Amino acid sequence: MEAPELVALLQGRRVAVLTGAGMSTDSGIPDYRGPDSPPSNPMTIRQFTSDPVFRQRYWARNHLGWRHMDQTQPNAGHRALAALEHAGVVSGVITQNVDLLHSKAGSKVVIDLHGTYARVICLECGHTMARATLAELLEQANPGFADGATQLGGIAVAPDADAVVADTASFQVVDCPRCGGMLKPDIVYFGESVPKERVAQAFSLVDGADALLVAGSSLTVYSGYRFVRHAAATGKPVAIINRGRTRGDDLADVKIDNGCSPMLALLADELPGLSDRDQIVGVYRRSAHLSR
Structure with missing residues (x-):
């Protein structure tokens, strides 16, 4: 070559x-926009902050997807x-x-x-924590959820560490341990600067x-x-x-x-x-x- x-x-x-x-x-x-990429609709900041059901679905999927990204090698x-x-x-x-x-x-x-998938930030007080720390809190709030989902090798993971999981209605979202505010991955979403x-x-x-x-x-x-x-x-x-x-x-x-x-x-x-x-x-x- x-x-x-x-x-x-x-x-x-x-x-x-x-x-x-x-x-x-x-x-x-996977790539969002490559010639061989399937259709994809990346999340916007408006969706994340304004729709609690959307946010619940996001965190349920991310609870699995971030692990795949964390294990990915260069x-x-x-x-x-x-x-x-x-x-x-x-x-x-x-x-x-x-x-x-x-x-x-x-x-x-x-x-x-x-930004990066490995950190989480509170939109209210600005408190940050490692994504691994939030994973422990989410696991405590949703015991067995990860084990009940499809094995990691079979999960489709998007570039923002999202994963495709069908049933998210019972998933419990965790709020900021410092102020009770809304937590968000420290990633610039569509619609943010x-x-x-x-x-x-x-x-x-x-x-x-x-x-x-x-x-x-x-x-x-x-x-x-x-x-x-x-x-x-x-x-x-x-x-x-x-x-x-x-x-x-x-x-x-x-x-x-x-x-x-x-x-x-x-x-x-x-x-x-x-x-x-x-x-x-x-x-x-x-x-x-x-x-x-």
């Missing part, structure tokens, strides 16, 4: 990376980006994903643009780089697309790796219609600067083979 135009564009440049759901499909987490693409950062090629990653797979893979500079300081950090990462690489995002959501617009407007080259069209194709200097894992492993192979090069590349080739 070759992509000489991609390698040539990024050669000798410090690269900021923006990733989306297509980055994690090889780890078993793929060859995540590991390739971590190695490219270690080599000084990648300056950091802005991710629209909430799965923490970049951090699990060893990337150090990661901006979790939309990304915190301003997080956006500023992401713009700073793009400004400090020589190029922007987009991996696995259709750029449909403006929260990610804005960084492509910004990079293009400031004269920085933009490369996109994604299966299918993206909103940013017209702004890209190079567009590769392919999966993230093989193309990022290729970059780890071709771009200079990797220490212990042969050993690292061998790891990614084996990882890519195992993930197929």
